Amino acid sequence: MKVGIIRFPGSNCDEDAYHAVVDHLGAEAVFCWHKDHDLQGADLVILPGGFSYGDYLRPGAIARFSPIMQEVVAHAKRGAPVLAICNGFQIACEAGLLPGALLRNDHLKFVCDQVHLRVESIGTRFTSRYHVDQVITIPVAHGDGRYTADGDVLERLEGDGHVVFRYVDAAGHVTDAANPNGSLRNIAGICNSAGNVLGMMPHPERAVDTQLGSADGLPLLHSIADSLMSEALV
Amino acid sequence: MTRFRVAVEIVPRRGLLDPQGKAVSDALHTLGFSTVSDVRVGRHLVLDTDAADADAARAEVQRMCEQLLANPVTEDFHIGSAERA
Numbered sequence: 001m002k003v004g005i006i007r008f009p010g011s012n013c014d015e016d017a018y019h020a021v022v023d024h025l026g027a028e029a030v031f032c033w034h035k036d037h038d039l040q041g042a043d044l045v046i047l048p049g050g051f052s053y054g055d056y057l058r059p060g061a062i063a064r065f066s067p068i069m070q071e072v073v074a075h076a077k078r079g080a081p082v083l084a085i086c087n088g089f090q091i092a093c094e095a096g097l098l099p100g101a102l103l104r105n106d107h108l109k110f111v112c113d114q115v116h117l118r119v120e121s122i123g124t125r126f127t128s129r130y131h132v133d134q135v136i137t138i139p140v141a142h143g144d145g146r147y148t149a150d151g152d153v154l155e156r157l158e159g160d161g162h163v164v165f166r167y168v169d170a171a172g173h174v175t176d177a178a179n180p181n182g183s184l185r186n187i188a189g190i191c192n193s194a195g196n197v198l199g200m201m202p203h204p205e206r207a208v209d210t211q212l213g214s215a216d217g218l219p220l221l222h223s224i225a226d227s228l229m230s231e232a233l234v
Numbered sequence: 235m236t237r238f239r240v241a242v243e244i245v246p247r248r249g250l251l252d253p254q255g256k257a258v259s260d261a262l263h264t265l266g267f268s269t270v271s272d273v274r275v276g277r278h279l280v281l282d283t284d285a286a287d288a289d290a291a292r293a294e295v296q297r298m299c300e301q302l303l304a305n306p307v308t309e310d311f312h313i314g315s316a317e318r319a
Binding site for chain 1: 246250251253254257277302303305307308
């Protein structure tokens with residue numbers, strides 16, 4: 001598996017993603033500059049966290065027009081996997097790869113914390129290594145993470161099993177106190193209808209080593225590797 | 235072509251929680267402005283753009299709002315009049 005990590009001006013989790021993929025997953029990774037049109041043969045594209053273009057206008061609004069995004073959209077349209085983390089999630093929503101939008105946290109403060117997520121769906125190529133309702137610990141670090149979408153979009157996401165992660169307490173219960181940003185229905189991560197684009201505010205790439213608090217993000221990367229492997233065998 | 239100056243107001247859609255607006259509203263209440271019932275905080279953009287006439291300038295800004303300046307999921311926009319810049 002070859003992973004292409006997109007670098008925008010202001011990306012700051014690109015190195016974390018590289019470290020997780022290369023040193024913990026054991027796969028190959030390359031950086032793809034936002035002004036290029038070359039994904040360098042990547043099987044998986046990661047849109048990393050950060051503050052692309054300084055969050056000017058709205059988070060992700062300008063990055064969406066970077067040249068490389070034409071390639072990322074084409075990659076997604078082919079059905080190839082895209083993992084959009086934090087600012088990457090915001091960019092993916094602005095680019096129309098995922099429905100909805102990420103708004104300013106309801107309490108107006110930047111939130112930097114370890115949170116509990118419940119795995120809502122293991123039928124995706126991103127979550128096959130988890131078990132249903134598994135509670136995992138993953139860090140968040142964002143100021144604009146409040147997931148919002150129209151009511152019919154929310155119903156469709158829920159009905160199709162495309163709400164992938166939800167903020168919960170340690171016991172796995174959906175509560176307001178466990179919601180770090182006011183996201184509707186405690187939504188922390190969603191996938192598109194084709195199931196090949198995952199967007200999430202928490203950072204699985206920063207949860208790959210128990211010595212640093214959690215390795216619960218690693219099964220996500222392994223799940224994607226599994227899915228690419230089984231595609232290659234078909 | 236003439237240069238026009240067009241102002242655009244972009245505000246969070248009514249019905250969506252606007253925490254900035256709520257914070258401002260709470261502060262106004264603290265100051266005694268108890269008549270205030272709702273505040274929404276948005277952005278004000280002023281664009282200079284060349285167009286054949288004022289209507290064409292506003293139509294062009296409308297397209298800019300739909301494609302970039304406003305998020306169609308969460309924001310509403312209002313385009314003011316086009317004045318000669």
